[in-house]
Amino acid sequence: MKQDAHASESHSSDTGEIRRQALYLALAAIPLGKVTSYGELADIAGLGRAARWVGRELSRLPDGSKLPWHRVVSASGRPSLAAGTLSGTEQRARLRAEGVTFRNDRLDMRLHGWRPGDRSG
DNA sequence: GGTGCGGCTGCAG
DNA sequence: GCTGCAGCCGCAC
Numbered sequence: 555m556k557q558d559a560h561a562s563e564s565h566s567s568d569t570g571e572i573r574r575q576a577l578y579l580a581l582a583a584i585p586l587g588k589v590t591s592y593g594e595l596a597d598i599a600g601l602g603r604a605a606r607w608v609g610r611e612l613s614r615l616p617d618g619s620k621l622p623w624h625r626v627v628s629a630s631g632r633p634s635l636a637a638g639t640l641s642g643t644e645q646r647a648r649l650r651a652e653g654v655t656f657r658n659d660r661l662d663m664r665l666h667g668w669r670p671g672d673r674s675g
Numbered sequence: 676g677g678t679g680c681g682g683c684t685g686c687a688g
Numbered sequence: 689g690c691t692g693c694a695g696c697c698g699c700a701c
Contacts, residue, residue, distance in 0.1 A: 570699080592683055596697085604697045609682040626682090634682040641682090 576600055577611055584625045587652040588668030589661065591629040598670055609634060624648040631663040 580598040584590055590598070593605035601607065612623045624645040627633050633649075635642030637659055646656060654666050668674065 573698085596683090602697065603684080603695085604699095605683040606681045606696080607683095607698050610680095610699080613682060628682085629684060636682090 573599070573601060574611060577608060578621055581612075581621050581623065581626065583670070584622055584668055585672075585674070586622075587654060587666065588672070588674065589625045589627050589631075589649065589654065589663070589666045590668050591663075592626060592634070593629055594669065595626055622648075625652075625668075627661065627663075629663075630660070631667075632660045 576599040577595070580595055583598070591605070592608045593603065596602060596604045596608045599608075608626070612626055615621060615623050633642060633645050635645055637643065637646070649661065650656065654661050
């Protein structure tokens with residue numbers, strides 16, 4: 555059966571909110587010292603291929619957020635943020651602080667890459 | 676309700 | 689390994 559529209563007063567953007575929370579949950583699930591890609595994170599959150607949307611949401615996160623946004627990098631293992639930017643520098647600093655080693659502005663996804671069910675964490 | 680855009684991704688050169 | 693191009697999904701005009 556289908557629920558009537560006026561039954562859910564927050565129908566205007568509840569789906570978007572749920573997706574956002576799913577994203578936050580998936581992001582919070584990334585263990586320390588591990589990283590994941592935008593596409594992977596989107597898949598984990600059940601968003602499919604909405605990798606770009608993930609990146610956009612991460613950029614909208616407040617500075618005081620407890621979420622490990624710095625653990626999200628591109629699939630190639632390179633931070634999407636430019637090294638010259640403030641956020642880019644902070645991302646690299648946080649990752650290195652967690653034990654992630656960089657090599658030529660890139661990290662080893664085979665070593666630091668995380669996926670749901672990974673026993674490394 | 677259609678169009679454009681995005682912190683991406685995968686493939687080809 | 690880097691650059692260029694097309695595909696994808698969801699959000700903001």
